[in-house]
Amino acid sequence: MQRHASPARRGQIQFGETIMVVVVIVFILIVGIVFYFNASKASVEKQIRTADQAQSMTVVNNILSLPEIGCDPSVTTGRCVDLLKLKHLAGQINCGSSDPTSRYYCSLFGAGLVTVTIVDAPPASGPTSFLFYNSSLPNSTATDSQFRFTTVYDPVGGEQLFAYFNVSRYQQGVTFG
Amino acid sequence: MARHFSRPALSKAGQIEIPFHWIFALVGGFLFLLFFFVLIRSVVTSNQQRDTADLTLSVQTILLNALTKPGEFTVSDLQSASYRFVCERDAAGMLSYVRIGQGSYDPSQLRYVPFFSPSVVEGDQLFTRTAVWKAPFPVSPVLLVSNNRTRYVFVGSAGSLPSIRSFIQGEGLDGFNTFVASSSAMGAVKDEGLDQYRFVFFGGFADPGQAFKNATALNVQLSADGTSGTLTFYDDLSCAGSCGVAPRAQLTVPFVGTAMLDAAIFSQDSSAFRCGFAKMEERLNTSVTTLLGRLDDLSSPSTNVPQQCKALYGQARQPLQDYETDPLGAFSSVGGNPSAAQQIQTIQRRLAAEGVCPGAY
Numbered sequence: 309m310q311r312h313a314s315p316a317r318r319g320q321i322q323f324g325e326t327i328m329v330v331v332v333i334v335f336i337l338i339v340g341i342v343f344y345f346n347a348s349k350a351s352v353e354k355q356i357r358t359a360d361q362a363q364s365m366t367v368v369n370n371i372l373s374l375p376e377i378g379c380d381p382s383v384t385t386g387r388c389v390d391l392l393k394l395k396h397l398a399g400q401i402n403c404g405s406s407d408p409t410s411r412y413y414c415s416l417f418g419a420g421l422v423t424v425t426i427v428d429a430p431p432a433s434g435p436t437s438f439l440f441y442n443s444s445l446p447n448s449t450a451t452d453s454q455f456r457f458t459t460v461y462d463p464v465g466g467e468q469l470f471a472y473f474n475v476s477r478y479q480q481g482v483t484f485g
Numbered sequence: 486m487a488r489h490f491s492r493p494a495l496s497k498a499g500q501i502e503i504p505f506h507w508i509f510a511l512v513g514g515f516l517f518l519l520f521f522f523v524l525i526r527s528v529v530t531s532n533q534q535r536d537t538a539d540l541t542l543s544v545q546t547i548l549l550n551a552l553t554k555p556g557e558f559t560v561s562d563l564q565s566a567s568y569r570f571v572c573e574r575d576a577a578g579m580l581s582y583v584r585i586g587q588g589s590y591d592p593s594q595l596r597y598v599p600f601f602s603p604s605v606v607e608g609d610q611l612f613t614r615t616a617v618w619k620a621p622f623p624v625s626p627v628l629l630v631s632n633n634r635t636r637y638v639f640v641g642s643a644g645s646l647p648s649i650r651s652f653i654q655g656e657g658l659d660g661f662n663t664f665v666a667s668s669s670a671m672g673a674v675k676d677e678g679l680d681q682y683r684f685v686f687f688g689g690f691a692d693p694g695q696a697f698k699n700a701t702a703l704n705v706q707l708s709a710d711g712t713s714g715t716l717t718f719y720d721d722l723s724c725a726g727s728c729g730v731a732p733r734a735q736l737t738v739p740f741v742g743t744a745m746l747d748a749a750i751f752s753q754d755s756s757a758f759r760c761g762f763a764k765m766e767e768r769l770n771t772s773v774t775t776l777l778g779r780l781d782d783l784s785s786p787s788t789n790v791p792q793q794c795k796a797l798y799g800q801a802r803q804p805l806q807d808y809e810t811d812p813l814g815a816f817s818s819v820g821g822n823p824s825a826a827q828q829i830q831t832i833q834r835r836l837a838a839e840g841v842c843p844g845a846y
Contacts, residue, residue: 369553375623376772380844396778408767412597463843
């Protein structure tokens with residue numbers, strides 16, 4: 309025998325179906341939005357990584373072109389970095405401090421870690437590697453080391469030394485494979 | 486009165502006919518439209534923000550790259566926009582940034598860079614050149630920014646025009662939109678509808694005699710060697726030649742080094758120059774500290790440097806310390822005594838004459 313729903317029950321069925329349709333559509337839209345934003349996030353992370361690599365090279369270029377650490381013009385008129393100036397400038401940069409020198413260089417170079425290694429340093433000239441610059445971010449890790457080989461001028465020995473700059477960028481909460 | 490409820494009807498066995506309610510369709514349709522409207526709007530807004538952020542990043546990259554190429558004139562093509570260059574004081578000192586249209590700005594990288602430009606550059610190109618400020622030792626890069634819609638009109642006496650042209654060429658300013666005019670032939674200078682005009686007078690300010698769009702002026706009094714002198718800023722020439730009131734000088738300052746003169750030429754006005762120069766002074770202090778440390782190392786007993794050089798390094802400290810106490814005063818000689826800058830040049834010459842001494846600076 310066919311059962312007939314009462315008017316109240318039939319009304320519940322109508323309303324319930326409408327809600328279900330809306331819920332399904334909203335669900336599909338949410339899934340779409342989540343997919344879209346995940347895809348966007350992956351694309352942004354890739355762009356950040358590419359920009360960071362370019363930024364690392366810009367940082368080294370910036371360091372090498374700083375006029376305040378350039379060689380005496382009597383040494384060379386071309387691009388040249390004075391080792392003693394480089395070390396003494398490094399000693400003035402402390403990104404945790406708010407003095408004008410630190411503010412300028414930390415703003416110019418951004419979050420990163422730069423070490424200088426003198427490859428053919430004379431034994432008497434002290435450490436062959438020193439930290440030039442370090443500005444970290446909270447909860448971050450240094451990633452993607454980039455190396456740039458160059459020469460630096462040692463005014464004491466009066467010779468050009470082979471050296472390289474190692475630049476890493478700090479990434480906050482993002483780890484790349 | 487009997488009320489009629491629409492309710493499912495049975496047409497065939499097992500089939501329920503649900504009555505069609507227009508109100509549901511309208512509400513549902515409205516919600517759909519609202520949702521898509523909000524979605525599209527947020528996507529468009531985020532795209533615009535991303536475009537502005539990309540453009541801001543591009544401009545920052547262009548300017549920072551220009552810093553790495555001292556002496557090189559560069560033309561960069563960009564999306565056509567209104568680029569506003571700002572230098573202002575905030576709690577942490579002088580703050581510089583570029584703002585595109587009405588978009589947000591990122592002051593992180595350009596904040597402390599000494600750069601000098603018109604306050605607004607419209608169009609799709611940026612011209613950049615980096616000069617190096619020497620005092621006389623290298624101190625700081627000075628970034629000059631402009632475009633082809635800003636004209637720099639250099640004015641001098643007829644006899645000084647060749648040296649003005651050679652100054653423009655020597656400083657690498659010939660890539661910018663420049664015009665050289667004799668002060669007796671100022672009428673030859675016409676407003677060609679560009680965005681702004683910057684008059685640079687060598688030897689004496691003269692009223693241009695007509696109003697130019699966004700015109701400002703700088704008067705330069707050069708010393709005999711051409712690398713120092715006095716700068717006078719005239720920040721408002723809006724009623725030149727028409728008001729009957731002579732333009733007023735806003736600021737007069739000494740300058741040392743042609744890069745400082747370049748900075749003044751490219752500054753929008755006296756306040757922009759002061760803002761940028763405050764950063765150059767900070768760089769001067771950094772260089773002095775670096776050089777004093779270097780002199781300590783060169784003079785150290787453990788260093789294998791000839792004794793006669795070490796004696797000269799001891800003398801080289803005093804002029805540097807003068808920079809620390811009074812940076813601009815170090816460029817001026819007082820009571821016939823050589824200035825700190827002159828003493829530095831003398832010591833450098835003596836070190837070079839020794840033939841075996843590394844330079845002091």
